[in-house]
Amino acid sequence: MPASQAGGAGSSPARRTKLIPIFSLLIPYGWCWRSDRFMDFLREYVIDNDIYLLPDRIAYIRSLDALVVADLHLGIEYALALKGVYLPAYQFKEIIGILDSYLDRYKPAKLIIVGDLKHEFGQKTWQEHRETLELLESMRRRGINLVLVRGNHDNFIRGVLERNNVDFRDPVYIENEYLFIHGHKELPTSIDLSSIKYIVMGHEHPAIMFRDEVGSKDKFPTFLFGDLDVSKKLIVLPALSPVATGVEVNVADSSDFLSPILRKIDIGSFYAVPSLRSGLLRPIKIENLRLFS
Numbered sequence: 001m002p003a004s005q006a007g008g009a010g011s012s013p014a015r016r017t018k019l020i021p022i023f024s025l026l027i028p029y030g031w032c033w034r035s036d037r038f039m040d041f042l043r044e045y046v047i048d049n050d051i052y053l054l055p056d057r058i059a060y061i062r063s064l065d066a067l068v069v070a071d072l073h074l075g076i077e078y079a080l081a082l083k084g085v086y087l088p089a090y091q092f093k094e095i096i097g098i099l100d101s102y103l104d105r106y107k108p109a110k111l112i113i114v115g116d117l118k119h120e121f122g123q124k125t126w127q128e129h130r131e132t133l134e135l136l137e138s139m140r141r142r143g144i145n146l147v148l149v150r151g152n153h154d155n156f157i158r159g160v161l162e163r164n165n166v167d168f169r170d171p172v173y174i175e176n177e178y179l180f181i182h183g184h185k186e187l188p189t190s191i192d193l194s195s196i197k198y199i200v201m202g203h204e205h206p207a208i209m210f211r212d213e214v215g216s217k218d219k220f221p222t223f224l225f226g227d228l229d230v231s232k233k234l235i236v237l238p239a240l241s242p243v244a245t246g247v248e249v250n251v252a253d254s255s256d257f258l259s260p261i262l263r264k265i266d267i268g269s270f271y272a273v274p275s276l277r278s279g280l281l282r283p284i285k286i287e288n289l290r291l292f293s
Contacts, residue, residue, distance in 0.1 A: 054280070066110045070202025072135075078125050095240055096134075108144070110144060110145040114151075114181070115148075149182055150169065178198045201235070205239040205247060207238070208272050223236065223274075226269055269286070270285070270286050
């Protein structure tokens with residue numbers, strides 16, 4: 001396993017839950033106990049003793065004292081309603097609840113959003129405007145420094161960010177040996193990347209899909225991590241939005257990916273860490289996950 005693992009043998013699981021039938025398929029790969037037992041969720045998965053992958057589609061980087069998320073897509077319900085898809089406006093409450101929980105737990109100095117704070121490509125809608133202001137005010141009250149790396153949806157938003165002292169970066173944010181990029185564009189060739197060890201991106205909304213013997217499907221948001229080259233690791237964040245569904249990486253071909261960065265890698269060599277409310281599932285190589293798709 002290319003990274004250290006927290007919550008492994010000898011530690012207490014974050015939570016135990018009854019196995020559903022589809023997880024019994026994963027027994028040969030060490031994901032669960034016998035089908036008549038319980039499954040152990042991880043509380044966290046730690047990469048290089050610094051990057052903490054966490055439940056609820058959120059990460060913490062210890063050396064930066066930063067929580068890191070991607071793809072909030074605020075206002076998506078209104079945008080979908082304009083297209084005839086009607087959903088209750090529930091995701092903002094869930095997103096704020098997740099952020100509040102982890103801000104209380106880790107008390108970080110900053111929150112880094114790796115693109116797509118809002119959903120609409122064009123002028124922000126009334127829902128986006130209201131929810132963006134509420135989020136910024138919540139961070140201001142906590143004294144959290146907010147960094148937003150521009151995503152392809154983050155248009156017509158610079159003014160409100162500047163008025164609220166948000167550190168708005170385009171196209172990348174670099175701190176120490178970390179580079180944050182949304183992922184809808186190539187890595188910039190104009191920047192010296194020789195000191196960069198970790199590249200953190202969003203955009204793809206990665207998920208894994210399992211299909212059982214009767215054709216039923218289950219889809220789970222997931223972290224991805226692996227080697228971009230001999231000196232750099234790539235970490236792909238799942239979407240914090242519970243509505244914006246993602247690309248099923250274990251059934252996708254390289255040409256199916258949205259990000260030009262991911263289209264160039266061998267996705268089968270990467271590891272997936274599904275991130276659920278109950279906890280994390282144990283890492284498994286994408287090439288092995290293709291057996292269950």
